[in-house]
Amino acid sequence: MTLSPLEIGLGLLVLVLLAGIVMLVVQGRHRANLRSKFGPEYSRTVEAVGSPRRAEAELQEREKRVASFSIRPLSxxxxxxxxxxxxxxxxxxxxxxxxxxxxxxxxxxxxxxxxxxxxxxxxxxxxxxxxxxxxxxxxxxxxxxxxxxxxxxxxxxxxxxxx
Incomplete structure (x- = not known):
């Protein structure tokens, strides 16, 4: 069976749409996880930097930085x-x-x-x-x-x- 150029184009379009939907779902979950983890700090950071995307990058950078610390419990x-x-x-x-x-x-x-x-x-x-x-x-x-x-x-x- 041979696919016509139209069928190939439609197939590619469907794949691109599915990839976009998956990306939106992943971003939405990630945003929800950051909102849940940081609570009011998420909103404060969005306000401070001007956009959710930049705020999320800032919060992720904080997480990476803190993960590199050697945090110890108090004796x-x-x-x-x-x-x-x-x-x-x-x-x-x-x-x-x-x-x-x-x-x-x-x-x-x-x-x-x-x-x-x-x-x-x-x-x-x-x-x-x-x-x-x-x-x-x-x-x-x-x-x-x-x-x-x-x-x-x-x-x-x-x-x-x-x-």
Whole structure:
């Protein structure tokens, strides 16, 4: 049986359409997996970079980068030490909320460093943290912003001579 050029063309068209459908399904699943894994961080990243495709590339790059880290669990002694530090931060909050927020920010940076996360700058830290803790990183960013705002206010008060 010989196929006519029209039949061959239609067959190729069907194959191209099937390949396109498979590609769309795979992309849709991949997007759904990233949305599920990163939660609100997915939406924040889309907004920050301007498109879902670029956001997904960014999130995948984060995953690759974090996979190369040597993340280690805390020892029982380190857990006790950081738990004590966290308790002190919480008790400090009543008398000095600004200082407590700043100390909490420092404490979290220390925990990340001990666990093996690079701590070069806040944006990189929060991006790296989002891979394993996407639900928490939003609060981390908010607390860090508060800490920065309070530090600026303290500097402004000192410069202006107010307490």
């Amino acid at each position: 029982p002694q380190q857990v006790d030490m950081f738990t004590d530090g966290w308790m002190r931060v919480q008790t400090q909050f009543v008398d000095d909320p600004q200082g407590a927020v700043s100390r909490a920010d420092v404490l979290l940076t220390e925990v990340m460093e001990v666990r093996g996360y690079p701590i070069a700058d806040f944006e990189r830290r929060s991006a790296d943290l989002s891979v394993d803790h996407p639900q928490v990183v939003q609060n981390y960013r908010s607390a860090h912003d508060i800490s920065i705002r309070h530090a600026r206010e303290r500097r402004t008060r000192r410069i202006c001579g107010r307490r």
